[in-house]
Amino acid sequence: MFGNVPRELWSQWFAPDEKNRIELACRCLLAQDLGGKTVLFETGIGAFFEPKLKYRYGVFEHNHVLLESLAEHGERHEDIDAVVLSHLHFDHAGGLLAAYRDGAGLELLFPNARFIISRQAWDRACNPHPRDRVSFIPGLTDLLSATGRLEIVESEYSESLGKAVRFEFSNGHTPGMMMSELGSNGTVIFCADLIPGRPWVHLPVTMGYDRYPEQIINEKRLFLNDKIARSVALFFTHDPDCALARPLRDADGKYGITEEQHTVKGLVLLS
Numbered sequence: 001m002f003g004n005v006p007r008e009l010w011s012q013w014f015a016p017d018e019k020n021r022i023e024l025a026c027r028c029l030l031a032q033d034l035g036g037k038t039v040l041f042e043t044g045i046g047a048f049f050e051p052k053l054k055y056r057y058g059v060f061e062h063n064h065v066l067l068e069s070l071a072e073h074g075e076r077h078e079d080i081d082a083v084v085l086s087h088l089h090f091d092h093a094g095g096l097l098a099a100y101r102d103g104a105g106l107e108l109l110f111p112n113a114r115f116i117i118s119r120q121a122w123d124r125a126c127n128p129h130p131r132d133r134v135s136f137i138p139g140l141t142d143l144l145s146a147t148g149r150l151e152i153v154e155s156e157y158s159e160s161l162g163k164a165v166r167f168e169f170s171n172g173h174t175p176g177m178m179m180s181e182l183g184s185n186g187t188v189i190f191c192a193d194l195i196p197g198r199p200w201v202h203l204p205v206t207m208g209y210d211r212y213p214e215q216i217i218n219e220k221r222l223f224l225n226d227k228i229a230r231s232v233a234l235f236f237t238h239d240p241d242c243a244l245a246r247p248l249r250d251a252d253g254k255y256g257i258t259e260e261q262h263t264v265k266g267l268v269l270l271s
Contacts, residue, residue, distance in 0.1 A: 001014075001022065001024070001196075001207050001208070001209075002199070002205060002206075002207065002208075003205065003206040003207055003208050003210070003213055004206075005204075005205055010199070013198075013199045014199075014240075019058075021058050023240045024197075024238045024239075024240060025236075025237065025238055025239060025240045026044035026045040026091050026092070026094075026095075026237065026238065027044065027235075027236065027237045027238070027239075027243060028040060028041060028042045028043055028044050028066060028069075028095070028237075029041040029042070029182075029190055029235055029264075030069075030070065030073060030075065031182060032073070032075075034161070034164050034165070034182065035161060035162055035163075035164035037081040037082055037160070037161070037164075038075060038079055038080055038081050038082075039080070039081060039082045039083075039084060039161065039165070040070075040080050040082070040083045040084070040110075040113075041083075041084045041086075041180055041190045042083075042084070042085060042086060042092050042093070042095075042190070042192075042237065043066055043083060043085075043092070043093060043094065043095025043096050044065070044066050044091070044092070044094065044095040045057075045059060045090065045091045045092075045094040045095065046064060046066060046094035046095035046096065046097055046099075047059075047061065047062070047063065047064040047065070047094075047095075047097075047098075047099035047100060048090075048094050048097040048098070048099065048100055048106065048137070049094070049100060050100055051100075063099070064095070064098070064099045066095040067109075077109045077110050077111075077113075078110070078111055078112055079112075080110050080112070080113045081112065081113060081114065081160075082113055082114045082115075082116055082151075082160050082161060083096065083110055083113045083114070083115050083116065084116045084117075084161075084165070084178070084180050084190075085115065085116065085117045085121070085178075086121070086177050086178045086179065086180070086190065086192035086193070087117070087118075087121040087124070087125070087173075087174050087176070087177045087178070087192065087193070088117065088121060088122075088124075088125035088136055088137070088140065088141070089132075089135040089136065089174065089193075090135060090136065090137050091238075092192070092193075092237070093137065093140065094137065095109075096108060096109060096110065096115075096140065096144075097109065097137070097140070105139075106137070106139050106140065106143060108143040108144070108147070113149065114149050114150075114151045114160045115144050115147065115149055115150050115151065116151045116153060116158050116160060116161070117150070117151075117152065117153065117178070118152070118153045118154070118167070118169060118176035118177070118178045119152050119153065119154045119176060120169075120171070120175040120176020121174065121175060121176035121177060121178065122141070122150075122152055122176075123175070123176075124174060124175045124176065125140070125141050126141050131211075132174065132209075132211075135174075135209070153167060153178065155167075156168070164182070165180050165181065165182055166180075166181045167179065167180055167181070168181065168189075168223070170192075170194045170216065170219045170223075171211070171212070171215065171219075172194075172206075172210055172211060172212045172213070172214075172215035172216025172217075172218075172219050173192075173193045173194060173207070173209065173210050173211060173216055174193070174211065175211075177192055177193060177194065178192065179191055179192050179194055179223075181232065187232065187233065187267070188232065188233045188234075188235050188244065188267065189227065189232050189233070189234060189235060190235045190237070191234050191235060191236060191237070192237060193207070193209070193210075193237070193238075194216065194219060194220060194223060195220060195223070195224075195234060195236070196236060196237055196238035196239065197236045197237075197238050197239025197240075197242065198236065198239055198242050198245065198257055198260075200220075201220075201224070201234075201247060201255050201256060201257055202254070202255060202256075203217050203220055203221060203255060204217065220255075224247050224249070224255050225249075227247050228247050228248060228249055231246070233245065233246050233259075234246070234247055234257070235264070241262060242257075242260045242261070242262060243261055243262060243263050243264045244259075244260070244261040244264045244267075245257035245258065245259055245260045245261065246258050246259045
């Protein structure tokens with residue numbers, strides 16, 4: 001998760017267990033009444049893993065946490081009008097699927113939703129590179145395509161969501177990854193794996209999963225400068241202790257954050 005950052009340093013940010021694993025979130029963002037629609041930004045890792053893979057990746061929950069979280073906000077997966085997917089790695093898209101049942105095949109949830117993803121991210125999932133093939137869920141693209149509700153994005157706005165959501169694209173982690181900015185004046189942006197949590201705000205910190213670390217550093221610099229200039233908050237998907245923060249840059253030019261929030265509930269989008 002920290003590329004070439006020494007363990008002695010990154011272990012101060014996230015303490016590893018005896019197997020060198022760290023705790024990570026797979027946080028999603030629910031937007032209610034977003035241009036009249038109920039929109040879910042990503043679906044997390046879900047509960048689709050068979051037991052062997054659950055153990056390998058340290059997924060300890062037996063329940064479908066996303067469905068329970070939606071229920072806490074008065075929503076069912078059937079109520080979601082659109083699911084925006086930054087990319088289709090399993091820790092961002094696994095929640096699209098019903099919980100694992102021995103002997104059963106994959107079952108797609110969200111029967112009334114449009115599935116929104118970029119052209120490049122979709123093409124990558126359909127034709128993965130050997131380096132990242134294991135990051136995709138075999139058969140998921142077939143299920144999504146068969147719904148007839150797949151919406152491919154090739155510009156900064158989608159047909160379904162219009163000007164309510166503006167997309168930015170990154171290629172350093174995976175081709176065509178979409179970051180979603182909500183609110184017409186830019187209230188908050190879903191950072192996806194461009195900046196998965198607080199440590200990665202620091203420019204040199206990249207992931208071993210990233211395709212091109214130097215490219216993602218350049219992308220982060222442009223991204224953060226823009227968000228600081230427009231006072232757009234960052235929504236983190238993988239940080240276990242921080243869901244939202246505002247970026248800043250100090251007198252030495254080093255990027256950081258302020259106004260950290262552990263959870264986000266009832267954030268009002270600027271219009």
